[in-house]
Amino acid sequence: MRKLLNIGIEQLKKMIEEMATGSLEALESARASIEGDFNSTEEIASRLHIIRAEVLDLATELLVRYSPVATDLRFIQSAIDVSYDLYRISRYAMEIERTARLVQGPMELSKKAFPIAEKAVRISVVAFRDLDETLVGKLLELDKQVDSLYILSLKALNESPERAGDALVMRHLERISDHAKEIGARVIYIREGRRL
Amino acid sequence: MNLAIETRNLHVYYGNNHVIKGVDLQIPAKGIFALMGPSGCGKSTMLRTFNRLIELNDGARVEGEVLLFGKNIYSPDVDPIGIRRQVGMVFQYPNPFPHLTIYDNVALGLKLNRLLPGEKIRERVEWALKKAALWDEVKDRLDDYPSNLSGGQKQRLVIARALAMKPRVLLMDEPTANIDPVGTAKIEELLFELKEEYTIVLVTHSPAQAARVSDWVAFLYLGKLIEVGPTRKVFENPEHELTEKYVTGALG
Numbered sequence: 001m002r003k004l005l006n007i008g009i010e011q012l013k014k015m016i017e018e019m020a021t022g023s024l025e026a027l028e029s030a031r032a033s034i035e036g037d038f039n040s041t042e043e044i045a046s047r048l049h050i051i052r053a054e055v056l057d058l059a060t061e062l063l064v065r066y067s068p069v070a071t072d073l074r075f076i077q078s079a080i081d082v083s084y085d086l087y088r089i090s091r092y093a094m095e096i097e098r099t100a101r102l103v104q105g106p107m108e109l110s111k112k113a114f115p116i117a118e119k120a121v122r123i124s125v126v127a128f129r130d131l132d133e134t135l136v137g138k139l140l141e142l143d144k145q146v147d148s149l150y151i152l153s154l155k156a157l158n159e160s161p162e163r164a165g166d167a168l169v170m171r172h173l174e175r176i177s178d179h180a181k182e183i184g185a186r187v188i189y190i191r192e193g194r195r196l
Numbered sequence: 197m198n199l200a201i202e203t204r205n206l207h208v209y210y211g212n213n214h215v216i217k218g219v220d221l222q223i224p225a226k227g228i229f230a231l232m233g234p235s236g237c238g239k240s241t242m243l244r245t246f247n248r249l250i251e252l253n254d255g256a257r258v259e260g261e262v263l264l265f266g267k268n269i270y271s272p273d274v275d276p277i278g279i280r281r282q283v284g285m286v287f288q289y290p291n292p293f294p295h296l297t298i299y300d301n302v303a304l305g306l307k308l309n310r311l312l313p314g315e316k317i318r319e320r321v322e323w324a325l326k327k328a329a330l331w332d333e334v335k336d337r338l339d340d341y342p343s344n345l346s347g348g349q350k351q352r353l354v355i356a357r358a359l360a361m362k363p364r365v366l367l368m369d370e371p372t373a374n375i376d377p378v379g380t381a382k383i384e385e386l387l388f389e390l391k392e393e394y395t396i397v398l399v400t401h402s403p404a405q406a407a408r409v410s411d412w413v414a415f416l417y418l419g420k421l422i423e424v425g426p427t428r429k430v431f432e433n434p435e436h437e438l439t440e441k442y443v444t445g446a447l448g
Contacts, residue, residue: 005445067404069431069443193433 005072008062012079015055019086020125022048026093027121031114033097034107034169041097045090055083074193078186082128085179089121092172103165110169113149116142117173124183133191136184146177200225200365200395201246206260208241208250215241217419228387228396230410232403234447238419239399243367246397247283248276265364281309284358288370290350292342299338301353305361320360328356329386348379352386365395372405384409403443407431415439
């Protein structure tokens, strides 16, 4: 029984890994869009939507078949949540690309925040893959940095409404960084059983 | 917390074999407390110390204290028969008396111990069979013999027999180990009903059953208490590595 459950958990890990790669591709594509280079982020988000459904199917099957407990249970619960986080990251990336297409104007703060948000996602993916809780502190720090830039983008709207595009993109980057932080919280939950 | 049973530095020996090794355990009143662990870990032995049934085993020696609602049951002034009236027991194999009718199986303890006047016995038998969720299935054949009952029904009959004595605690030693899944589900539902009024101590080798039915769970391994706590906590986030291995099936 144990071996069959292990096979399922390994499969879940592979699917999350694939989603992680996809969400990073989506972010890269979104970053290019604010430089004027438009790709097909939407396709990536659609692909992640399909994988997320597969993660839910497999996780449900593992819960029903094997009644997992302890670390196994916490990992499966977390895989469901992380698949949602990664899917949402790809959706926000898609929204950034759409915003960049439709809204003109300077994107200074977004350009500054993008590498930080990307770094946060990359670190969260590694933290989850290696179940490395030492990286979670870094995620909290990066999330704060993105959040500060988001606040600045909102304040800037009072003086120059033409910076609305920047604020809209920042809003998505703030969400992306928040999902990366949530992935970190799941690492703590798997390792220590503590919910942050 | 109102404790039904408490053990203090409990040791049990069979001859030179040290089976229970200094266990301190607190079992709250009214609820289901599961003792789980692999075969041979001492859980059934431990259960038998809670009603002094262990003394029927020649060569068994108990050290330490077992408190039943605050009173040490191993004090010299305590009558083990009186303890067993307060602490009912159900075993792995359903063991109704085959030569007695369904009715007499439940009434026997009351008659032998002269606990009730004759006219009250019928009422108590009906009450116990209803409590054990068996009444509807046997009310028209109380004079039949238990050999016609299914394994699950036999086990509920035995539970009714124990309940008829109005115990405060019910000890159950793997009560569903030899029952089919339908019978097992009925007994588990019954336990859920009974825990409102009784303290139930359930020995099980199945972590899945402990997770399904108990409110608290203790994990015993090689005669030692490894971990104890609320069931959800122990199954979601066990503190001890051995518990983690046992509940996930990775032990041994």
